[in-house]
Amino acid sequence: MDLSIVIPFLNEEDSLQELVERIYTHVRPLNLQFELIFIDDGSxxxxxxxxxESKKKHPEIKIVRFRKNFGKSTALSEGFDRAQGKIVITMDADLQDDPAEIPNLLKKLDEGYDLVSGWKKKRHDPITKTVPSKLFNFTTRLLTGIKIHDFNCGLKAYRKEVIRAIPIYGELHRYLPVLAHWQGFRVGEIPVKHHARKFGHTKFGARRFLSGFFDLITVLFITRYKHKPMHLFGLFGLINMFFGALILVVLAIQWFQGEPLSRRPLLFLGILLVIVGVQSFSLGLIGDMLTSSKDTRPKFAVKEVIE
Structure with a gap:
């Protein structure tokens, strides 16, 4: 199997048949063996x-139905598990992603990339979606160092080894480029066409962006500090202990010089910093002890084995 196209959807009855026909229009000329995997996320x-009805005409269609709505990450994970293609394309089912971009994604992969993400450079969405999205993407670029403009774009292409190396859960699907990059895969981006929603309404609200920031913190923790918690908590603890001790030393010198310490808020600040620092350092130490007591060696994406 050359290509798998994974499409999660929720209540998109007016879009699905048109989407299927558009996909066949642009994928058939590529002369690839392909499959369409639709994940019904509780419609x-x-x-x-x-x-x-479309499956009667196109036997390449496969359908997985969930009993209830579990979210996009779960739907994508299920689709990835069932995908048999060497290349996996993901896209949304609301006709805002253009199937005409599939050949362009494949060409970009041929340049040596392992994951190619779409960039909705010109978006046809209301300002209530575009402004929070820009803020979210800017923050993610700043904290992860990955120069991608649009982490939320559903139109992406993956080599199979990428999706096999990176499990997804919660709402981590938008951070797949980040996780892939930190595993050593080469991540690229191309501008893609974005259409205004033709049917129905968006399934995502402001809550999605708040969840996205929480998941960003999760990604930073599990990729950078999961196997070395002391590097985070220990550093934070040492900084607090240093400034707390510095304040207490200065106050002690002043006390020996005859200055009273009553009504000195700095005294309580110094004590607080030392206590917080000791607790944070201890937390990092305990985390390291737990990590070393188990077989928690990180799994790395191996590119090649030569014997």
Missing amino acids: TDDSINRLL
């Missing part, structure tokens, strides 16, 4: 019947 409309 309550007529989406499944529309897909079954």
Whole structure:
């Protein structure tokens, strides 16, 4: 199997059949053996019947139905597990992602990239989505150091070894480029066409962006400090202890010189910094002890083995 196209959806009955036909229009000329994997994330409309109608015409369609809505990360994870293609394309089902970009994603992969992310350079969304999205993408670039403009774009292409090396859960699907980059995979980006929503309404609200920032913290922890917690908590603890001790030493010198320490808020600040520092340092030490007591060696993406 050359290509798998994974499409999670929720209540997209008006879009699915048109999406299928567009995909076939742009993928068939590539002369690739491909499959379409649709993940029904708990739809309550007529989406499944529309897909079954398309499947009668296109046997390459495969459908996985969830009993309830579990979220996009779970749907993508299920699709990745079932994908048989050497290359995996993901896209949204609302017709905002353009299947005409699939050949362009494949060409970019041929340049030596392992993951290629779409960039909705010109978005057709309301300002209530575009402004928070820009803030989210800027913060993610700043904290991760990965120069991608659009982490939220659903249109991406992966080599199979990428999705096999990186498990996803929660809402971590938007951080797959980050996780892939830290595993040593080469990540690229291309501008893609973005269309205004034709049917229905968006399934994501402001809550998604708040969850996204929480997940960003999770990603930073599990990639940088999961196997070396002392590097984070120990450093924070030492900084607090240093400044706390410095304040207490200065106050002690002043006390020996006859200055009273009553009504000196700095005294309580110094004590607080030392206590917080000791607790943080101890937390890092305990974390290191727990890590070393188990077989928690990180799993790395091996590119090649030559014997």
